[in-house]
Amino acid sequence: MKDEELMKKCESCELNEDNDLISNCKAVLSDIDECKSELGLSDEEADTYLKMVENLKPQDVSKVLELALKIRESGNIKNPEIKNDASRLIRAIEMS
Numbered sequence: 197m198k199d200e201e202l203m204k205k206c207e208s209c210e211l212n213e214d215n216d217l218i219s220n221c222k223a224v225l226s227d228i229d230e231c232k233s234e235l236g237l238s239d240e241e242a243d244t245y246l247k248m249v250e251n252l253k254p255q256d257v258s259k260v261l262e263l264a265l266k267i268r269e270s271g272n273i274k275n276p277e278i279k280n281d282a283s284r285l286i287r288a289i290e291m292s
Contacts, residue, residue: 197290199265206257209292217292218252220285221260224267225249227278234272235263261289 197205211218225245228235232242245263248256267273267282 202261202265202286202289203258205292206261206289209254209257209289211252211254211257216284216288217257220281220288221252221257222249223281224260224264224285225252227267227275227281228263230275231267231270231273231278234270235266257289260285 209217225248228237228242228245232239237245245259248260252260264282264285267278268286273279
């Protein structure tokens with residue numbers, strides 16, 4: 197699925213405690229502190245993402261998806277857990 201299609205699909209995703217979307221978003225957001233320099237994020241941007249973990253809203257999903265796509269495509273991030281978290285979120289959106 198192309199990135200543009202994923203972005204459109206995530207707009208219709210429902211956030212509820214019963215699906216994996218929330219946990220996958222939170223996992224990606226929790227990884228930010230460890231990979232912010234590889235992604236070129238400032239401390240302020242990273243803090244904004246980290247605050248999303250506490251109060252994730254439906255409109256935040258597209259921002260987290262953008263981040264997951266950057267993580268997946270980045271050759272600078274070597275941690276497989278971070279890459280896996282990003283891939284799980286992308287798959288969860290594809291399956292929704």
